[in-house]
Amino acid sequence: MPETLTPPRAPRKDALENREAIVAAAATVFRHEPEASLDAVAAEAGLSRRSIYGHFASRDELLAELLTRGGSRISTALAGVHHDDPRIHLALVGAALWAEVQQVRVLAQLAVHGPLERTVAEALEPVRASVRDAVARGVTAGWFRDDVAPETLARLIEEAAIAVLDEAVRADLTEPEGARLVMTIGLSVAGLSWQSAAAVADALPATAITPAASSAPAPRAAVSSPLAPAAPSRPLAT
Amino acid sequence: MPETLTPPRAPRKDALENREAIVAAAATVFRHEPEASLDAVAAEAGLSRRSIYGHFASRDELLAELLTRGGSRISTALAGVHHDDPRIHLALVGAALWAEVQQVRVLAQLAVHGPLERTVAEALEPVRASVRDAVARGVTAGWFRDDVAPETLARLIEEAAIAVLDEAVRADLTEPEGARLVMTIGLSVAGLSWQSAAAVADALPATAITPAASSAPAPRAAVSSPLAPAAPSRPLAT
């Protein structure tokens, strides 16, 4: 009975719900407007501004909560993602990101300015490292473009991916459409033709793309090797 | 003598210089922080906040000035840009944008939120139309990807271009490097392989890329047709 450990009394149930509501509201509000007021967040959560301070000591504390949650969700989502073929690896990273669009958006928005910048950068570092590594491998393998510095290319892929996430949400694409787009545009920026990128995306089993509602840890199947080492499957279809 | 038309006296020379300094300062400051204070702008311009109000009635008026200037610069830069080959057209648009990075950045930043949003959208509309058109033609020609809605693809290209401009400035690329990157990434997102994109970029005469300091109207030579209609020049060089 872990409840009896707290001397005064246990925290109330609906209070926790409200806390969650606040965080969720902050996520949706800050996604568009990182500088939005706590009034806006409270309204979105259906509470009063005053009561937010019952859960978070300050605005920054709320931000920090959002940040760490988003960061850990993304890193756990990416934990199992790896593939020896850098093209597939990039596609898988894209798919994983797509499963966490909400979180990614909030993080990316918050990354713009202020003291949060460093924390956001830390949170996203695993993703960046993963992409950088795949880019390096893809370049030496001769699949990705070698006429730009690899770090630059990695950053471009990252920014393109975020742009795609935005656009996918904006255009209200379906889950599979969005996932596919994130994967293929990333590969396009990396240097592949759209047919090759599509071939990579199509070769991936759908189960690897969107494992569930993205809530359960869902044992992310280690994708075998659905693509021949170097041959672009389809030649040049219209 | 047009001076004698104004009864009291002519505006002073250094006052105009200061006005320019304010606008320039606003451009550099707002490029990073669209919400920066007028104090910051004044500091950048080497003036006092108070004197800004001697030139602009309000913050919004200064913003409006920035906006219209940027918009018109971009549209005149794009006025002469056209090519029947949509790939070349896209590349040329990219090059033209590169010549006006500063302006583009300011506009893109200002586009984020607020009442300026509509005005910015208007200012950028010619660019958008140009890109949309090229995308449509490229898709029907079979060069660009046809697995995404053309409007979506156009927007993705646009956003990718802005991301590249950012990164190019950030990574401190040289003029030709930056121009080349903007062009090729746009084409990559459109669907070309990086080799094909590079071929398009290389086929363009350097004079068409950065016509000058981007200040003079510089008769933008109508690029003939340096690329065969349908053949990707180099096949697959590493």
Added chain:
DNA sequence: ACTAACTTGCACAGCGCTGTGCAAGTTGTT
């Protein structure tokens, strides 16, 4: 050298935001 144009510093009102204290409610828990 004189005048008008311009800049500057200061003071002030106003606005929207954050964060806090408090008193009065409402609601979960026992």
Added chain:
DNA sequence: AACAACTTGCACAGCGCTGTGCAAGTTAGT
């Protein structure tokens, strides 16, 4: 039923920003 946890509204101080008035400077044009 009773108590603590929680929410709410209000009032208030503080901060940083915008926009304005004014008086004292400085500087360009004549």
